[in-house]
Amino acid sequence: MQLCPPPPQIPNAQDMTTTVNYQDGEKISILCKEEYLIQRGEEIVCKDGRWQSIPRCVEKTPCSQPPRIEHGTIESSKSTEERKKRSEPKRYAHGTRLSYICEDGFRLSEGNGITCNMGKWSSPPQCVGIPCEPPALIPHGVLSHKLDSYQYGEEVMYSCTEGFGIDGPASIRCLGGKWSDPPPCIKTDCLSLPIFNDVILIGQKKESYRSGEQVAYKCPEYYQLDGSSFVQCVNGKWIGRPTCRGISMKFLNLFMKVPEVK
Structure with a gap:
């Protein structure tokens, strides 16, 4: 059985307390310095006189700005004034976890946060619109x-x-x-005709009129119409107002004068 010498010093790892010789199968735990992350296991093993499975201590890479999501923002515990003071883009340490919140009317699809892992953010959640129940019925x-x-x-x-x-x-x-x-x-039907002075309805009066339907009026003898002779039913209301005005006496005398026979 071969003994192992003291283990090698791994760069950026914490100092180890060692002895002269190690038995076959003996293990030693490795711890990296604070700003470093261990890779390829956390232990080394003595086997056949050599140390096996030697890990590495790699620097913890920070992350840049977190990804944006539609209808959502990063939830921040900092005050508005503190955020305004930040003049440079922030770097986020390895292992940092951030949470998202959604705008009103939206909710997170799954989870609510992201984690910085060696310079890369995990996949962000999505803000999806909140569905609606069946809408209310309206009268008619x-x-x-x-x-x-x-x-x-x-x-x-x-x-x-x-x-x-x-x-x-x-x-x-x-x-x-x-x-x-x-x-x-x-209501779009008109149920009764409007009342106008000195005008005469043309045709038969009905109990109701559909929207868009027109009704015609005329003036009595010796009166002339001022404006349109029609009124129209539009969404339950009558549009238009025919007016009859009396013919002047001068015009009436001229109209009624009989020519002399020579």
């Missing part, structure tokens, strides 16, 4: 499609039952677990 409204849940940014369309119409944008969007404000369904 119908949804374009209904699901158990909706992804961030997904849209649904509203339509209205007969006699009603959408007032504003017809779609709503899922944003961070909440829906944008739904539009109202407003």
Whole structure:
């Protein structure tokens, strides 16, 4: 059986207390200095008169700025003033762990942090949009499609039952677990005709009129129309106001004068 001599001094390792000879199979633990990291095991073994599995102490490489993620930022315990004082890009020591936080309406997909390992950051998490539950129904409204849940940014369309119409944008969007404000369904039929002085309805009066439908008026004898003769039903309201004005006496006398027969 061959004995081993004192073990070699490994660069950047802590000093070891050694003896003259070591038995076959005897092991010694190796510790690196504070700013160094051990590689290829943490022990050396005496075998056949030689030391086996000799490790290395390599310098701990710091990391540069952590990766950015969409809709997320690094969570910092430092005050705003302290962050402003940093004039140079910060270096992060090996083993440093940083955590991410997401904007409102987003959440981390898995985990929440990254770790610096010999100059490289581990893969960062992602901030994903919070899904929405089915949107609320609106009076006289119908949804374009209904699901158990909706992804961030997904849209649904509203339509209205007969006699009603959408007032504003017809779609709503899922944003961070909440829906944008739904539009109202407003009554689009006009149920009664407006009352105007000195005008006469042309045609039969109806109980209701659809949006877009027009009604014509005329003036009585010796009156002339001022403006359009039509009014139009638009989303439950009548648009337009025909007015009849009396014909002047001078014009009326001229109109009624009978030419003399020669």
